[in-house]
Amino acid sequence: MTANSDIALLIAVFGAHKNNKITGRTRIQKEICVxxxxxxxxxxxxxxxxxxxxxxEELSETINTLVGxxxxxxxxxxxxxxxxRYDYFLTEKGKELFQKLNHDAxxxxxxxQKQIKTLDQLDTPDLVSYAKAVSGLDSIC
Amino acid sequence: MSSQRVxxxxxxxxxxxxxxxxxxxxxxxxAVRRMLFIRQLGLKAYxxxxxxxxxxxxxxxxxxxLAKKINSLLIYKxxxxxxxxxxKNLKTNEEELIAAGFLHDIAHGPFSHAVDYAMKEISGKSHxxxxxxxxxxxxxxxxxxxxxxxxxxxxxxxxxxxxxxxxIISGPLDIDKLDYLLRDAYHVGLKYSFDLDxxxxxxxxxxxxxxxxxxxxxLEDSQQAIxxxxxxxxxxxxxxxxxxxxxDSRIAEKMLEKAILLNKTDSKIIDRFKDTKKxxxxxxxxxxxxxxxxxxxxxxxxxxxxxxxxxxALFDEELDQEHFQMSPEFVQGLKKTEKSNELSDKIxxxxxxQHNKTEYEYICDIITSxxxxxxxxxxxxxxxxxxIELRKKSSIVGAIQSRSRIKIYSDPKIKDPVQQEIxxxxxxxxxxxxxx
Numbered sequence: 182m183t184a185n186s187d188i189a190l191l192i193a194v195f196g197a198h199k200n201n202k203i204t205g206r207t208r209i210q211k212e213i214c215v216x217x218x219x220x221x222x223x224x225x226x227x228x229x230x231x232x233x234x235x236x237x238e239e240l241s242e243t244i245n246t247l248v249g250x251x252x253x254x255x256x257x258x259x260x261x262x263x264x265x266r267y268d269y270f271l272t273e274k275g276k277e278l279f280q281k282l283n284h285d286a287x288x289x290x291x292x293x294q295k296q297i298k299t300l301d302q303l304d305t306p307d308l309v310s311y312a313k314a315v316s317g318l319d320s321i322c
Numbered sequence: 323m324s325s326q327r328v329x330x331x332x333x334x335x336x337x338x339x340x341x342x343x344x345x346x347x348x349x350x351x352x353a354v355r356r357m358l359f360i361r362q363l364g365l366k367a368y369x370x371x372x373x374x375x376x377x378x379x380x381x382x383x384x385x386x387x388l389a390k391k392i393n394s395l396l397i398y399k400x401x402x403x404x405x406x407x408x409x410k411n412l413k414t415n416e417e418e419l420i421a422a423g424f425l426h427d428i429a430h431g432p433f434s435h436a437v438d439y440a441m442k443e444i445s446g447k448s449h450x451x452x453x454x455x456x457x458x459x460x461x462x463x464x465x466x467x468x469x470x471x472x473x474x475x476x477x478x479x480x481x482x483x484x485x486x487x488x489x490i491i492s493g494p495l496d497i498d499k500l501d502y503l504l505r506d507a508y509h510v511g512l513k514y515s516f517d518l519d520x521x522x523x524x525x526x527x528x529x530x531x532x533x534x535x536x537x538x539x540x541l542e543d544s545q546q547a548i549x550x551x552x553x554x555x556x557x558x559x560x561x562x563x564x565x566x567x568x569x570d571s572r573i574a575e576k577m578l579e580k581a582i583l584l585n586k587t588d589s590k591i592i593d594r595f596k597d598t599k600k601x602x603x604x605x606x607x608x609x610x611x612x613x614x615x616x617x618x619x620x621x622x623x624x625x626x627x628x629x630x631x632x633x634x635a636l637f638d639e640e641l642d643q644e645h646f647q648m649s650p651e652f653v654q655g656l657k658k659t660e661k662s663n664e665l666s667d668k669i670x671x672x673x674x675x676q677h678n679k680t681e682y683e684y685i686c687d688i689i690t691s692x693x694x695x696x697x698x699x700x701x702x703x704x705x706x707x708x709x710i711e712l713r714k715k716s717s718i719v720g721a722i723q724s725r726s727r728i729k730i731y732s733d734p735k736i737k738d739p740v741q742q743e744i745x746x747x748x749x750x751x752x753x754x755x756x757x758x
Binding site for chain 1: 512513514515516545546548549552553556557559560563564715716717718721723
């Protein structure tokens with residue numbers, strides 16, 4: 182039987198979001214962290230303590246690669262002086278892959294949608310605190 | 323202390339590459355220098371990717387570097403697994419493997435893959451076939467280091483007695499792919515993170531070492547191996563969509579192919595492809611000169627390519643049974659690049675005839691995005707004893723499917739090109755009537 186590993190799971194997480202979009206790099210990092218440590222979604226990304234709590238360089242690199250191969254699109258919005266927010270969403274090609282992966286078969290999407298609905302209710306500082314709590318990884322300063 | 327100077331060249335992908343003594347000996351041979359004058363990505367540098375000016379030579383160096391690296395890694399791994407026979411075999415064949423890495427593309431035609439089909443049509447030989455002649459006759463008889471040229475040729479042609487060795491040079495996980503994906507992405511400006519060392523550490527040789535002729539290059543059975551291979555295959559697939567099959571460059575390549583094919587019975591062209599000595603003088607610039615000097619439609623096509631004026635993309639449709647009634651042989655043919663080039667050329671000719679146009683005013687193109695070949699992991703099926711295919715373990719790999727599209731390009735000089743519906747009907751008729 183085929184299994185979902187990191188790329189398939191990431192595509193599923195985006196597919197389970199409203200508009201297939203995640204707002205901000207911090208939210209991506211912390212959401213995947215909660216899904217890994219709390220919901221036991223089998224991501225292999227290794228997390229470590231960083232400036233704003235748990236952070237995975239591998240996840241960051243994978244997201245960049247998915248942007249590079251045009252499965253995800255990155256948009257940049259200025260939020261202040263020298264401050265930007267990076268949003269990510271599935272491209273048409275990404276949506277096509279999401280459909281092909283047929284995650285519904287094992288109920289993954291339902292599970293993700295429930296978790297994401299809960300996480301969406303948290304603002305970013307609360308999400309950061311929650312990710313710290315479930316992973317046991319604090320900020321390094 | 324040895325007085326022999328170590329030759330090291332800088333490389334944007336590998337960092338530094340040390341040239342083995344045999345390469346220092348042959349690096350000024352015309353057959354080797356010629357690779358410096360063949361663009362790795364053919365016409366793509368002239369049309370869509372101005373940064374893609376890297377050559378077959380730098381790719382050859384990169385593959386050679388990886389051959390040494392993967393061989394050392396596999397030797398270490400086999401030693402750890404106590405597979406002494408394979409370990410010894412890798413050690414014995416190391417120099418041949420490294421030489422095959424460097425020489426695997428020595429017979430590539432000008433503009434790399436753009437002329438593959440025309441070259442085969444004219445000379446009857448693929449670049450892998452022609453490599454045999456070049457390695458045997460255009461390089462010094464003794465490369466040194468006890469390198470057995472015949473073994474090198476077998477490795478280049480994928481015909482070595484031990485498949486796991488051939489598969490290092492040509493196979494689903496070959497180092498050729500590893501180098502060209504990284505090198506091409508770097509030069510076209512496509513950014514992605516891929517940890518090559520991490521990926522290589524997932525490689526393994528599968529099978530009973532008592533039967534070396536059945537051992538294959540595969541992957542470890544680990545989550546790490548699967549995750550990294552998925553990433554590799556996603557990148558591989560995307561490179562076809564975003565670079566190798568990008569529209570205008572592809573059209574230019576088809577125009578070049580047709581500029582050659584228009585003269586396939588002309589001795590000036592035949593000699594250049596059939597006579598090995600003359601072929602070795604044929605690089606990118608020289609081919610354009612030859613075609614320009616021939617004049618007529620070929621010269622016009624070359625002039626338009628140089629001017630960046632490519633044919634118009636007129637029609638683009640998925641080539642599946644829903645749209646077209648294809649014979650099983652036709653469908654089978656689509657899986658092989660050489661055959662689908664032959665089919666599209668046949669369709670081009672019939673299409674122009676039916677619409678009263680001269681040869682190649684319309685050009686048909688068939689583009690197949692391939693699914694990854696069979697990759698096995700180090701886990702055997704309990705019932706069959708066969709190694710399990712990665713496709714059965716990974717949803718991502720399973721989702722990468724082979725698809726073909728058929729396209730029609732038209733000479734911009736055609737004032738009133740055929741309408742979409744008529745193209746569709748004509749193609750249906752032609753495809754149904756094609757007998758293979």
